[in-house]
Amino acid sequence: MVDLNKKICLECRHCFRRNVLFELLNDKELDLLNNNRTEVFFKKGEIIFKQGSPLTHIVIISEGLGKNYIEGPRGKNLIISIVQPYLINGGPGMYVDMRHHSSLMALVDSRACFIDVNIFKEVIRKNSIFAEEFIKCFSESNIHTFSQFVTLTQKNMEGRIAEALLYLKNDVFKNGSIKYITRQEIADLTGLTKESTIRVMKEFKNECVIDEEDKEITILNENALQKYADLG
């Protein structure tokens, strides 16, 4: 009979190794993380962690896709990032108040790995190279937030949608077509209303800057989008 625990363990170590960050850990450290993890399946639309709730685990999506968003004061969401597999979802609360400062929702059926945050911090404390790379990841997402911040406060609708589409194409879907993202979500990425988003997307479609088939958005003219982003 197959030892299911063992199987999950091996799977997980595989999952760990898919993020180059974990290559910096030795077997003992990997085992430590592995022995303090749980794996949970989420259906599309389910919340993986919720803003304000205790931050007890860091989350790695091993299969699927998520959106990381801040719930604004009157129900309006601001999407900070679209989360692909193997990225570490810690969040600034893990070193401040042990609370989540944003929510993570599954955009498609997803599998998520929960690692005890204290164990994770212990590994960071013990392995300074790993710590440094963790800070690096954190910093990279920070740089993206900065640039999104400027875009949303200083660019017009076309510029903001163009930036969001370029982000989705290049950073999230790695040059594939954009899937599983609704107009409302593009609105939440850009701080616009869904109606405005729909109008700009239609404008881009009419100008053959983008195309859409079967809910898949393809970017036909990246230069045009870049121009919108630059002029916006």
Next chain:
Amino acid sequence: MVDLNKKICLECRHCFRRNVLFELLNDKELDLLNNNRTEVFFKKGEIIFKQGSPLTHIVIISEGLGKNYIEGPRGKNLIISIVQPYLINGGPGMYVDMRHHSSLMALVDSRACFIDVNIFKEVIRKNSIFAEEFIKCFSESNIHTFSQFVTLTQKNMEGRIAEALLYLKNDVFKNGSIKYITRQEIADLTGLTKESTIRVMKEFKNECVIDEEDKEITILNENALQKYADLG
């Protein structure tokens, strides 16, 4: 004759110790930082470090006040934070591309301490408690950025100005009156134009929510401001 080097050294260690973070370092580590630092005076309006330039040193303002801002694509600035003495100005670039992703300008005549970033990182690598506290500081500023992001994308003029004034009063000037900050700077903190900022400030003055004498802004009714922030 007084040994000036020694004097600056002692001063600096004093400056280090004013930030509780440095209490976590041992003498050897403090010496290491101390031996790899320079102190520079800046006049009001001078740039301490410039967005895009190489990040070779972390900066601690030991006297004075600064503004940390992102220079937007078409000349419009976004102020991320007002920087008081003893705070560490690293920035996300120090673990990514060794470039500054924002600029720091002196708001009044200021003294700034430059510490070699590689030495600073070496200390972080060697002292895991210090590293953890550094991540904590970084995370706290991150949480503030998140909240400012939501405010600027989801609140109206009054709400944004109210949030900025509360930030200045409580976080920057520690319940003293708000000084050295122009209308243009409040505009850059809120993503508004200076004209709109002037109008809202006047509205707040008329309603006796704030008062201004000799360029010093006093908050007369914090509850009213909080209400504007909540409803905005």
Next chain:
DNA sequence: ACATAAAAATGATTTATATCATATTAATTT
């Protein structure tokens, strides 16, 4: 296959905020 719900689309209207133009006051510089 039908019913229900969710997403996308569209036009009309409103409104919050920016822009423009100009004046006044305060702060620096010469």
Next chain:
DNA sequence: AAATTAATATGATATAAATCATTTTTATGT
């Protein structure tokens, strides 16, 4: 003290984007 520059103030006007009201299309559940 005069001249120049920077900051604040104010009114008129324009406009980008939100809001509101419906409709159409697509997806999901029973």
